[in-house]
Amino acid sequence: MATLWGGRFEGSRAELFRAINDSLPFDVELLEQDVRGSIAWANALARAEVISSTERDTLVNGLKEVLDEGTRDRSAVVASGEEDIHSWVEAKLTSKVGEAGKKLHTGRSRNDQVATDLRLWVRDAIAARVDELVSAQRSILDVAEREVSSPFPAYTHLQRAQPVTFGHWCMAHVEALTRDAQRFLDAAERANECPLGSAALAGTAYPIDRDALAKDLGFARPTANSLDAVSDRDFVVDALSAAALCAVHLSRLAEDLIIYTSAEFGYVGLSDAVTSGSSLMPQKKNPDALELLRGKCGRIVGAHTAMLTTLKGLPLAYNKDLQEDKEPLFDAMLHLSICLRLVPEIFKGLQLRRERAAAASIAGYANATELADHLVRQGMPFRDAHHVVGRLVRLAIDDGVELQGLSLEQLRSVAPSIDERVYEALTVEAALARRDVLGGASPRRVREAIENAKSRLSTHERRS
Numbered sequence: 435m436a437t438l439w440g441g442r443f444e445g446s447r448a449e450l451f452r453a454i455n456d457s458l459p460f461d462v463e464l465l466e467q468d469v470r471g472s473i474a475w476a477n478a479l480a481r482a483e484v485i486s487s488t489e490r491d492t493l494v495n496g497l498k499e500v501l502d503e504g505t506r507d508r509s510a511v512v513a514s515g516e517e518d519i520h521s522w523v524e525a526k527l528t529s530k531v532g533e534a535g536k537k538l539h540t541g542r543s544r545n546d547q548v549a550t551d552l553r554l555w556v557r558d559a560i561a562a563r564v565d566e567l568v569s570a571q572r573s574i575l576d577v578a579e580r581e582v583s584s585p586f587p588a589y590t591h592l593q594r595a596q597p598v599t600f601g602h603w604c605m606a607h608v609e610a611l612t613r614d615a616q617r618f619l620d621a622a623e624r625a626n627e628c629p630l631g632s633a634a635l636a637g638t639a640y641p642i643d644r645d646a647l648a649k650d651l652g653f654a655r656p657t658a659n660s661l662d663a664v665s666d667r668d669f670v671v672d673a674l675s676a677a678a679l680c681a682v683h684l685s686r687l688a689e690d691l692i693i694y695t696s697a698e699f700g701y702v703g704l705s706d707a708v709t710s711g712s713s714l715m716p717q718k719k720n721p722d723a724l725e726l727l728r729g730k731c732g733r734i735v736g737a738h739t740a741m742l743t744t745l746k747g748l749p750l751a752y753n754k755d756l757q758e759d760k761e762p763l764f765d766a767m768l769h770l771s772i773c774l775r776l777v778p779e780i781f782k783g784l785q786l787r788r789e790r791a792a793a794a795s796i797a798g799y800a801n802a803t804e805l806a807d808h809l810v811r812q813g814m815p816f817r818d819a820h821h822v823v824g825r826l827v828r829l830a831i832d833d834g835v836e837l838q839g840l841s842l843e844q845l846r847s848v849a850p851s852i853d854e855r856v857y858e859a860l861t862v863e864a865a866l867a868r869r870d871v872l873g874g875a876s877p878r879r880v881r882e883a884i885e886n887a888k889s890r891l892s893t894h895e896r897r898s
């Protein structure tokens with residue numbers, strides 16, 4: 435196999451060197467971006483009068499054919515044995531159009547080429563992830579709307595704390611996913627510069643209009659320094675960082691649901707579409723989809739760590755280490771995509787066991803704070819009320835009842851100011867209605883949060 439750089443070599447490459455060096459098996463993923471970049475480069479060369487407009491047309495038409503052929507049969511591309519996707523495109527182009535094909539690489543290096551391809555890829559991948567995030571959020575919002583006033587126990591330290599609504603729980607996760615979309619969009623903004631024209635490291639020697647070239651490829655602007663442009667992979671780190679945190683959020687969402695679907699909690703049921711059985715225990719229904727949402731986080735966070743580690747200590751400018759940027763990026767983005775697309779499948783079939791969740795939401799003295807607040811409303815300082823309710827909780831524990839199971843007499847034995855209105859204050863409905871602060875768990879506020887999220891999402895949908 436002829437290489438792009440064979441002139442000064444006499445010996446052939448060791449098999450094992452080829453195995454570690456050749457990137458075609460994975461950078462075939464950049465086929466479309468490589469052709470897009472090459473078409474823009476051919477146009478830029480013609481604009482600079484380095485090639486004629488006839489040559490440009492030949493190159494552009496040839497490149498389109500190359501893309502068609504490669505897209506039709508990717509495995510044939512890989513089987514070609516070329517070193518990387520750039521070599522494959524150029525070799526294929528030259529075999530199709532002859533002499534003109536050999537002019538395409540004038541003033542360009544694979545260093546600025548690959549940096550450009552990868553930025554194009556990252557931009558596309560981010561746009562797709564953001565769309566998936568929007569669909570995931572919409573599916574959670576549907577459940578939030580349905581369960582906007584369904585009581586649900588909330589936890590700190592995984593100990594029952596206070597009642598909220600299931601809608602409020604849903605919206606907590608929607609908030610996290612909203613930040614993920616914002617982080618992805620920030621990352622896309624920084625990736626939005628065009629390295630092409632930086633050549634190997636010093637800038638191309640031809641009078642290329644880099645502004646026009648950047649614009650041609652839909653970039654906001656050209657990169658500012660040729661040494662940096664060919665060695666910068668911050669945009670990969672940014673994208674993987676957004677992906678890693680998003681995966682962490684999905685993992686936490688999954689963990690919540692894994693807990694809630696266990697028989698011990700039993701608040702939530704999953705559909706058959708996202709669960710599997712056991713080969714041994716006939717009764718089992720396992721939350722595999724959720725466990726994989728949780729589990730995929732490891733490899734995605736790993737990809738982020740791998741990229742940072744690859745970059746650490748690299749001297750300027752391009753080094754072959756940078757070829758290690760692709761596999762973690764492609765893998766992480768693929769698996770994050772699968773995870774994000776799984777979220778609607780999970781929420782579509784998610785059933786809240788309303789009675790069980792409502793009962794749990796108030797059980798185990800989760801309304802103790804309500805009682806303290808009741809006393810505060812009667813004029814008792816909160817610290818005293820906290821102490822008094824603590825004693826009442828003890829009394830109730832000794833009696834084996836909930837707070838609302840204590841008689842008025844018992845309640846008054848510790849807090850004489852209490853009257854029968856206390857029982858109303860101890861209901862879950864009263865507890866929820868009182869959480870009527872911005873961001874709070876009252877159904878009214880949750881409804882408001884849902885409306886805000888919906889308008890955020892439709893703003894995004896209108897823009898894209």
Ligand code: ARG
Binds near residue numbers: 461518544545756
């Ligand atoms: N396959 C290489 C990569 O992914 C392309 C750039 C090669 N550049 C070079 N100077 N050998 O990084």
